[in-house]
Amino acid sequence: MEKINVSMKVNGKEESLKVEPRTLLIHALREHLEYTGAHIGCSSSHCGACTIDMNGKSVKSCTVFAPQAEGAEILTVEGIGSPDKLHALQEPLLFLFLICNLQ
């Protein structure tokens, strides 16, 4: 299948990739661009593990084809907060990670 170019801004950085038209946005982000903060859970729009911000709206990226994100501004969990000052959404995840790995 012929690949097509898709350009988008991810976490403030211009990104470009070539994908098959049926490539899901979650796969484009994780496997092509290496933004692995969003996860693949159910792949059927139920769990929300793949949620990202696309053009200011919360989107389940397993329900969007990568070409539909052409020209979009994407924000993933990697794009919020910083290692020195975590975002309010990241702090509980770090706490859970620490608890799960101490047991």
Ligand code: FES
């Ligand atoms: S992977 Fe579960 S909603 Fe997208």
